[in-house]
Amino acid sequence: MDKIFSRNRIKLPKLNKIMYNKNTGKLLKIIAILLIAIIVFKIAVNSTIPIIDEQCRTMAKSIATKISNEEATRVMADYDYDDFCMVEKDEDNNVKLITTNMITINKIISDIPILIQRELEKEENNTFALKLRKLYRK
Secondary structure, eight states, rough: OOOOSOOOOOOOOOOOOOOOOOHHHHHHHHHHHHHHHHHHHHHHHHHHHHHHHHHHHHHHHHHHHHHHHHHHHHTTTTOOHHHHEEEEEETTSSSEEEEEOOOHHHHHHHHHHHHHHHHHHSGGGGGGOOOOOGSOOO
C-alpha cells in the first residue's frame, strides 16, 4: 500500500539531549523576563508621552496668558485715555478732530513684550508639576 502524501520527515534534535547546565536555563529566563519588561515599559512610555505633552502645552499657554495679562494691566495702569489721544472741539462743543499720541502708543507697544519676556524667563515660571493620576483619557 502506497502513501498518498509521502515525504521525508525533518529530524530535529531533542531538547533534552542538548547539553546545558542549570545556569544557562536561569540566564535564559532572566533575559526573557527583562525583554518582556523592556517591551512593556516602552509601550507604556509611548502611550503616556502624548498625554504629558498635551498637558505641558496647556500649562504653558495658561502661564503665558496669565503673565501677558498681568503685565499689560500693570503697564496700562500708568496711562489715562488722555495720554493716547486728544479731542479738539469747536465753539458748539462738537468734536472737530481726534489725534493720537503715537509716541505713547509706541512706547506701550514696545514695553509690554519686554516685560512679558522678563517675567517668562524667571525660574518660577519655567517649571510646573503634572499630576500623574491624570494620565488617563476619557
